[in-house]
Amino acid sequence: MKRLKHATKIVTRRAFLRKSFQSGTGLSLALMLPGCVEPEDATKTAAIDAPDMAGTPFVANAFVTIGQDSTVTVQIKHVEMGQGPYTGLATLVAEELDADWDQVVAVAAPAEPAYHNLHWGMQATGGSSAITNSFEQMREAGAVARYMLVGAASQYWDVPAAKIEVTRGVISHAASNRQASFGELASLAAEQALPDFVTLKSPKDFVLIGTTLSRKDIGKTDGSAVFTQDIQLPNMLTAVVAHPPRYGATLASFDATAAKELPGVVDVLALDNGVAVLARTFWQAKQARDALDVSWNEDNAFVQSSADLFAHYRQRAETPGDSWIKEGDLAAAFEGASQIVEAVYEVPFLAHATMEPMNCVIQFNGTEAEFWYGCQFQTVDQAQAAQVLGIAPEKVKINTLLAGGSFGRRANAHSDYVLETTQIAKAHGKSVPIKLVWTREDDTNAGYFRPMYVHRLKAALDDAGNIAGWQHRIVGQSISKGTMFEPMIQNGVDPQTVEGAHVPYAIPAQEVETHAVDLPVPVLWWRSVASTHTAYVTEAFIDELAAAAGRDPLEFRMSMLDDQPRHQQVLALAAEKAGWGSPLPSGRARGIAVHQSFGTYVAEVAEVSVAESGDYKVEKVTCAVDCGIAVNPDVIRAQMEGGIGFGLSPAMLSEITFENGAMVQSSFHDYKVLRINQMPDIDVHIVPSAEAPTGVGEPSTPVAAPALANALFAATSIPRRKLPIGLKV
């Protein structure tokens, strides 16, 4: 028996939701539910015996509502941005509820404390945590609902609850040959007492978890799915904003005379960080924005160039930094070394470049605000918007919509585009819906980049070709500094800088240090955060060391992982499936890399072909992943495939650079990302596991760059110490 940890919250939410269902909100929710499929079951010969009760839906708890038509509506507390929480969290509920998958509908949860991420104590999506933090919570939510449905059947049929079965959405009692659907017992279930305990299934009894299920984020192949960009409300205005040309520049003055004469323009507003134009349509707003005559004060603007920054970073890397790891006697290791290998690696700023540029819809009536957008940081955005508007956070309602990608961009402690929208609504002062739309160029320029970094690595190899000492210095901006996450910085070291840099290998002496650089360029986590660069440099450097020691890269790694069986297992599996060590045609080579992030272990083998011209192609990536219990294997495969493609973009193509403080790139013609002709075949293998499930949204991304770099190193004998590599070697 398992103690029900969240009983209090569930009861509170139940009362709240009941109230909602009696209001207009509940009605609109009910109208959104599609017709329910009749449950089919082997017991269909049994007589249907259920109370004739018309009434309210059965609101079992904050997460599960069962309608009179048997539709099971699951409130999803994590934003759906493609990574699959609508499917994954609904699977957990349906498993314990013994629902039929076709009767389950996923909807975005409101912004309320019941929907906090249990890892963080606030409502937020990130860190590949959706399944991890919800694995018990959502199963409990389903189990509670099942308990109450069974209680209703027990009461109505006057039979012991222990003799009642629930299979694929049908409640039945074999001895009396009776059955009922969830909907038929919903009203009576709502009257049952909440259980003190629920028993969760043993993994051997799972019927949905571990199987391939259709995705619940529907409407994405016929144009009916609604993203922020698609919100249409009566009398809605579209806002387009003129932003400063460089970071640190401020608004000096502007002349809106020409802009205001253009058709459709309703208002022009000065903001903290720009000038907003409000018009009836996007195109009118954009034309007017472009017609503004704006002067910027650039006295304190950012004026540096990427080349100078890299030179400065390289200098810093030569000096000791703030210590993160200090193990063993490194000086002795270098003194006794038979070989010392040194390398400096560089990675540039990266944009998230979501397909849907940042946007946000607000309606503010002076006392309450309502938002519609692909919100990833509900609690933070809600509090900061409330502060700007001078109202209580409870007066800020957030409708979380499907997000057209995020990759970390929408989880921003500064709530940047949300507060820009809020400021516009406040300044306009009329209770009309306003949609802020950033153009692609606005989105790129606004930044919040993965920071640029320089890594300096130095290692000692002993006579046997083993690593005796390892020194690693990382130079770059702190993501946490100046945000609510700043307390995470310890001894000057930001975990968002170093995560993933503590290599899993058995190395007797290790030091990892950082230099935090202050720049006015806004930075943020980017799918897999620090591992985007720490996995690349450590795993590429390992191959440099293997080469120096004259050892095979796989054997070299395995020999140092005796205490890391899960690393060993994914390495061995990926190597076996990729045919590691088997002969390849001329011009082809393989590279291997392994990395653990967010508790998930991923190994990848990249196979490349290199032409005499230097053009290369990533032919294939073989991926092995150990993420504990595989809740949705096909979603896991999709995340591995997509995450590898996402990681190949910065490995091969993407960079944001500055010239005298001005950003060089602006859109997809110069901020290059992977296209279909550059996508390799990807072969994913999931390690069977009974461990608790861990995240899959991010962990395949950081392994792609080192696997590719190592394959190109194997092909050309030239280490790849700078990203992006480009399309030629």
Next chain:
Amino acid sequence: MKTNFTLNGTAQSIEIDPDTPLLWAIRDHLQLTGTKYGCGIAQCGACTVHLNGKPNRSCVTPVSAAAGKVVTTIEGLANSAVSAEGLAIQNAWNDAAVVQCGYCQSGQIMSATALLKTHPQPSDEDIDRAMAGNICRCSTYMRIRAAIKHAATDLRGEVMS
């Protein structure tokens, strides 16, 4: 000034600045939001529609260029001249669980449907050529390629039977 064109089988006449991109005419004036804005400079393909049956980046096509022509968007695919190809593509997309965030997928599906119309049995090179203008940041490309091939096979099966 009025611009007249046929949108998903229905005659439309809209009073609009003729330089307005077709994308925004469709989205903001005709309220069909399945066609997406991604870059506005024909670099990402999210805005792909069919103009007289050919794939078109509606973000750089002035609405005046659509005058007198037939425009098909994702919403009208099922009742268009390429309904068989469109349905096969949409089914293949769903069967292969191609979609992740989904924002680019209307454009992907419009490009893929147009490809099948002209190349009923597309090679990998045909797919690269037709689809390289459509970016997917979730990198669903592998499944897109597989789904196009499945749809082509399905269509051949239907023609043969």
